Amino acid sequence: MPVTFQKIQDLVRMAQDRECAIWQIVMEAEEKERGIPKEELLQEMGRRWQVMLASIVPPVDQPSMGGLVGGDAAKIAGIIDRAVFGPVPTRVIARALAAAENNAAMGRIVAAPTAGSCGILPAVLSVVAEETGADATEAAHALLTAAGVGMVIASNATISGAEGGCQAECGSAAAMAAAAAAELMTGDPVIVAHAAALALKNLLGLVCDPVAGLVEVPCVKRNAFAAVHAFTAAQMAFAGIRSVIPPDEVIWAMHSIGKAMHQDLKETGRGGLAATPTGKKLATKIQSASDKS
């Protein structure tokens, strides 16, 4: 019986054949392929979950490395109760911003799959866990489901902004977050797979053009957008909405778009927002400040 999965369709088929959840397929694969015992894997996921929960608390008085971001998580958190958007998605925004701000201030986060996209999965999963009454063990399972999706994307495409643009980092994180949310909402492998596909599909073409080359603008706020986006995808999939293009082909599309993407838009700081007059001004200001230090 094959244990390895290479594609999303493998994860779904194996889960369906064994009438289990995707996270169980991932757990078995890690045990057979890398000799990681199930208990250890769950414990490690639990540990990462705890760090994620700590990371979604807004940093206080922690300036970001470049000074371009900070304080926005607190702003959104302050209006949750009167947000027209509603408390659930607004909490997602606040938490995603908080983790991304912590990252930019050299605080402790969990890369998922990267540091620049570290706010997306924790924000979505923590709110969905609260809303569905899931406990820490179920959250750890959902993290494994997310990991499975991320592993497929990493090995068939890329999770690096320098290689594939932001669709590879925030797009992948959103796919992972949507899968994790769907895991908690239903656990149905087909719904999980389509949640991931819908999330990634609708961030295709997203470029990596960070101002001054830092992980601050537009990265921090983008975590919030990608998190709410992932929630949208999970909710649609839960309702029975399917991605017309199958999940593995969406991943292929992301990879091919990344390869076609101009180098100026792949974490080089030469194009897009980084190349705007304000972007360039900020870059010069930060560079001369750091030359003096």
Added chain:
Amino acid sequence: MQVVYSVYDIIGPIMVGPSSSHTAGAARIGKMALNILGKSPVAATILLHGSFAAAYKGHGTDRALVAGILGMDPDDLRIKNALEIAAKQGIMVQIAEADLGDAHPNQAKIILQAEDGERVEVLGASTGGGKIVLLEIDGFPLHLSGEYPAMVCVYSDQPGMVAKVSCVLAKYKINIAFMRVVRRTGDRIALMVVETDQPIPSEAALKVQSFAGFYKVKICPATNKI
């Protein structure tokens, strides 16, 4: 080289931001350099190449490299203050930009000096996602990822040396996962890097060090378990 991803590569590393390649990876390179020296340094010279050189202040790469040299892990909240901590401990740190060749876009050469005069020169690269690879130790080319515990030996290039090491490891019931021997040109000195499935006890290293012809034996614990 086909990269195989594990759950820990995707949900992880646990780290201090902002960048897994420029911060977490840098901290790991620093710590591997410390492990190769095997004792606390009194001086560190760091040469940065490529994107590391261009982006290091904004990504805290300098702080992370020094933090690793001080023994910190990539998730240590003190990384932010590593430069001040090093200064307080009286460690001389010099950081400069250099061209280290085209092997990788993010490279750092770390030269560490201990109080007793022992010196190591390590070239490391940050390959993404917090992963690293050591490309050179004291002029010996190699490819050490830090995923596995490793024993690094500098020894006299003659028959029987590899056998001595593998016997010692076998005695301690340690399984060899990967092994590489490489020669440096010009002298009859070689480097052996043995990556193992189990952690290597210091007694094993001392035993190998006691054999004639072994000049340096260092243990590098795995640096990926975070």
